[in-house]
Amino acid sequence: MNEGATDDVHTQLAEVIVDVAREIQLRATQITPVVPLTPTQGQVMRYVHKNPGCSASDIADGARLQRANVSTALRELRARGYLTSLRDEHDGRAIRITATALADATIAKLTESWADLIRRAWEASPELQDPRIPETVLSALCAVRTELTADRDADRARTGYVPATSATAPPGEDSVPPG
Numbered sequence: 717m718n719e720g721a722t723d724d725v726h727t728q729l730a731e732v733i734v735d736v737a738r739e740i741q742l743r744a745t746q747i748t749p750v751v752p753l754t755p756t757q758g759q760v761m762r763y764v765h766k767n768p769g770c771s772a773s774d775i776a777d778g779a780r781l782q783r784a785n786v787s788t789a790l791r792e793l794r795a796r797g798y799l800t801s802l803r804d805e806h807d808g809r810a811i812r813i814t815a816t817a818l819a820d821a822t823i824a825k826l827t828e829s830w831a832d833l834i835r836r837a838w839e840a841s842p843e844l845q846d847p848r849i850p851e852t853v854l855s856a857l858c859a860v861r862t863e864l865t866a867d868r869d870a871d872r873a874r875t876g877y878v879p880a881t882s883a884t885a886p887p888g889e890d891s892v893p894p895g
Contacts, residue, residue: 733857740830748829751796751822756781760789761815764799765823769812798822 745752753761759779764770767778772790776783790813793799798819804810815823838844 740833743833744826744829748825753793754789756785757789757793760786760793761798761819761823764813765815765819768814771810771812775813793819 759781760775763775763779767774770778772783772786775781775790776786779786781789790799790801794801798816799813800816801811801813804812838850844850
């Protein structure tokens with residue numbers, strides 16, 4: 717396969733991954749009786765769920781979110797009863813954030829819903845009936861995720877992470893003009 721064809725396949729693969737993720741999120745919120753979260757709240761919840769006892773700085777760094785956005789999301793998620801914040805018993809200055817039982821139950825409902833959507837779509841596709849395919853696809857996507865996050869961390873170590881602000885972001889619909 718020549719490089720141009722590879723680029724086309726990788727472009728198509730990236731677009732399909734984004735489309736599938738978006739469809740899962742849209743459909744899951746329609747069929748799962750949970751309070752909808754903003755994308756930032758969802759990222760914060762997933763990070764805390766995977767990293768119990770983390771700090772707000774850990775979340776901002778690990779999820780690559782702006783600290784102000786993390787603070788807002790944490791405040792809203794605590795108000796909904798999804799997170800608790802407690803002082804670290806060894807360092808009274810540090811605040812440790814954990815998910816509540818309600819958050820765990822909500823995440824379990826959502827991930828079950830996501831899995832059900834994928835399972836039903838998979839079973840409806842005759843070309844996907846080989847039982848080895850899901851494991852092969854999962855392995856490949858996990859390897860891609862690992863490589864992407866390793867690259868991100870290496871880039872960050874080399875250059876430092878500086879989130880785009882209105883002063884540094886290129887002009888566009890997401891940038892805010894100064895003043």
